Amino acid sequence: MDMNTISAMVPTTDPNDFRDGDAWLAGGTVLFSYGSHSLSRLLDITAAGWEPVTITEAGIEFAATCTIAQLYALAQDPALPTAWSAADLFRPACDSFVASFKIWNLSTMGGNIATSLPAGPIISLCSALDARLLILSPGGKQRHEPVAEFIQGEAKNSLAPGELIRSILVPAHALAAKTAFRRLSLNNLGRTGVMLIGRVDPDGLFTLTVSGSTPRPHQFRFPVGDYPSPAKLVNCLEERLSPDDYHDDIHGRQPWRRAMTLRLGVEILNELFSASGPGIER
Template identity: 60%
Template sequence: MDMNTIEELLPTADPAAWRPGDAWLAGGTVLFSYGSSTLRRLLDITEAGWEPVTITEDGIELAATCKVAELYALPDRPGLPGEWRALDLVRQCCDAFVASFKIWNASTVGGNICTALPAGPMISLCAALDGVATVLSPDGRTRQVPVAELVVGEARTTLAPGELLRSVHLPASALHARVAFRRLSLSNLGRSGVLLIGRVGDDGALVLTVTASTKRPVQLRFAAPGPDAGELRAALVAAIPFDLYHDDIHGLPVWRRDMTFRLAEEIRAELLESTITERA
């Protein structure tokens, strides 16, 4: 879509340069799809020189400008710790875009998170792995916020005007966990209507992250040995009021709620009952 109100394209990743009427530009796949009648400048961060993926003993740092295609290639990188079993989620979440190679080579991790659509699979991935976002402010300050708390509603985040998402850190402790992924949509190539990820760490605790069916990420944590089926359902009912379920053409709230219950139980059975079997 043409954006005929834009007066300047400014290559910068300096939040101090931001002023009202500006928007940060990375992949631009959503920005150019929806357009705008109010924006005057685009602040282009694509040439900031940020390393897309940085691997250390502490985990993985994903630059906001990391493209989906670059993230998809991550599991093939040599030297990755073999015990980082949660890397299995990377390609499952990338595939949840159900997008063409053209989108994969333009859309970015940071853009998908900041757009804050309920079906954003980078939100699902980073929230489920306890990702922590580094945010740069126009006044020079830097703050860290969990991705699960950064997105607070449909197309709503806690980012203040001018703030810029710099990167997301995925801790090694979460990457070490066993994981289970479940996704449903109303059509074979449709937008995610329900997307749940569960993980169990070495301590046996279960972390369940609900996305796509809800307007914002919802995370439940259960100490070992974890909940039974009834306890899990009760916890979901308590954590997700009905009006938090998303409502659009990709799924009615009742369907999203019922499928959330179903997929959560599948994940619980896969992760916890297999753990009990292994210990026996």
């Protein structure tokens, strides 16, 4: 799309440089596809030189400018601790873009989160792994916020004017979890209509994250001793998510998204709590 109102492209990562009519630019895959008739400047963060991936005992810190291609490659990086089995989620999440290599090499993790669309696979992945954002604010301030709480609705989030996502921290305890992944769309190469990710942490906490089918992520947690039966899980989902809480568009109507959310939730429960895993009441 045309963006013929842009008068300058400014290389900066300083929120104090932000003014009315500006937009942060990383990969730009959504920004340039939608276009704009009101923006006057693009603040380019791609030359910031941030290390894409930093692995520590605390977990993995992804720079906001880490590309989807770099995340995909990380899944097979020998530097990852072998106990971090949740890294198996990285590639299915990247594949959920159903995008060309050009998009993979430009689109960024921070950009996918900031765009805040229901089908955003990085939102689903990071929410499911209890990732937290480091957000830079004007005046030299910064704050942290869980990805699952940062997203407030379709294309809505908690960013104030001038704020910028600096990085995403995925904690080690979530990376060491046993996980299960489910995704559906209306056709083989379609946009995500439903995405659910379940995980069981080393301490036994079971977390189910619902996304894709809802405008924002929803999480359900069950401690050891309170694991749900399939019927109880369905009841929990029905109690927390009304029919109107489901997203509705050409990529999936509300009744279908609701029905598939319930179905995939039970599938994940059965996979994680199989005969070889923790027992549940059936």
